[in-house]
Amino acid sequence: MKSSRLLSIVLLLQTRGRMTAAQLAAELAVSVRTVYRDIESLHAAGVPMYGDAGHCGGYHLLAGYRTRLTGLSAGEAEALFLSGIPGPAADLGLGAPLAAAQLKLRAALPPELREQADRMRARFHLDAPGWYAQDEETPYLQQVADAVWHSRVLDVRYRRWQQPTDVDRRLEPYGLVLKAGRWYVVAGPGPRTYRVDQILRLTVLDEKFTPPENFDLAGHWERHQADFHARLHQAEALVRIAPHAASRLMGAAARALADSGTPDPDGWIRAVLPVESLDHAHGVFLALGEDVEVLGPPELRAALAATVRALAMRYASG
Structure with a gap:
């Protein structure tokens, strides 16, 4: 919408200072001609904006001019509250400033936007680390x-x-x-x-x-x-895997299986999977037990066979 774009131009100049028509056009994803028309509309509305020609030219607001109109939409207000992740902010020593900033922002919102922002905070919580990640000490x-x-x-x-x-x-x-x-x-x-x-x-x-x-x-x-x-995946392995075990693969291996896997007559899936190294692949495929068969490379198949024989002897001796 044009009104939203006009407000964006004012806010961009207010926060960044001087900008050329080309820079504004790139930021707003419009043509330079559209920016020129928008500048004329802002002039007509009384916004104190000036343009300088030349290599270092561009548009800028009159010194000291500030607009307090933020023009926040409901989605923008929700996104601002959702983006304030308390854990990382606290890590950086910004936990209290973040809480204070959110409190001030909430107080400045109209009632309907305040209600939607509160609903966003009540129903969404961001927890970035994985389930099995340990909290690392970062004293510095x-x-x-x-x-x-x-x-x-x-x-x-x-x-x-x-x-x-x-x-x-x-x-x-x-x-x-x-x-x-x-x-x-x-x-x-x-x-x-x-x-x-x-x-x-x-x-x-x-x-x-x-x-x-x-x-x-x-x-x-x-x-x-x-x-x-x-650099992570420097090798490949040709495998056959049972369909019910496919969900136990992760990352690049799971994507490769989904993209290029072909079914064998017995229903198992045959695919070439990227692996970090043969040693790493040995552990990954061993964990799948009887639900996977490694066809190549020969050294990986031989290593798995040797491990299986050693395990069989160990448990047979008990």
């Missing part, structure tokens, strides 16, 4: 977050999985990411990703750094995830 999380915010260099002692396990690192923390209940800091040089709960010692230095101008935390994390999954 708030210091890392403060260093991210103030662009301060960190000197850390960090524990990694490969030898040598404990190493010293100088980090320029660009941003924090919460994934499945675990905090990660993305830091230069690199940038590289570090688990905050694996920081053994931390000193915040007086030295400051300037984050890369074009660094995009969300984009970096998306690429990091894609690269992680690409």
Whole structure:
């Protein structure tokens, strides 16, 4: 709707400062011509907005002009209350500010939106970690977050999985990411990703750094995830699996079975499944017991056969 778009332009300029017509068009998913028409409508409505030509030009509001009209829809009000996850906010030392902000927002809402926001909070609860995840101790999380915010260099002692396990690192923390209940800091040089709960010692230095101008935390994390999954599955296994056991597969293996599995005459499903490694696959398929048959590679089939023979001998001797 045009009225909603006009309000969005005012709020964008109010929060971001000067923006070009092209930037506004990209943000609102409309044409530049539409932005020009909307600017004319705002001028006609008396909004004190000015446009500067040239390379550094753009539209901006008169200094000091603020609108208190938020234009929140019911869905937007519900989303704001749903997005305030108390656990992570408390981890960052922002539990009390979050509660205070939600209280102020609730008080400012009209009665009908307040009722819908309250219903959202009463009926939806977000709990990010998995069922079997242990709460990791992250004693340095708030210091890392403060260093991210103030662009301060960190000197850390960090524990990694490969030898040598404990190493010293100088980090320029660009941003924090919460994934499945675990905090990660993305830091230069690199940038590289570090688990905050694996920081053994931390000193915040007086030295400051300037984050890369074009660094995009969300984009970096998306690429990091894609690269992680690409490196995760380095092998394949040809298997036959009983239909009732298919639901016990997870992740990439479950997707591969659903996408490319073909039924054998006896009803079992034959498929090529990605696996992290042959050692990992050995444990996964062994857990499925008699409901799976590994056809290849030969070394995985031989390893499973040897384990089964050893188990049979152990239990037969009792």
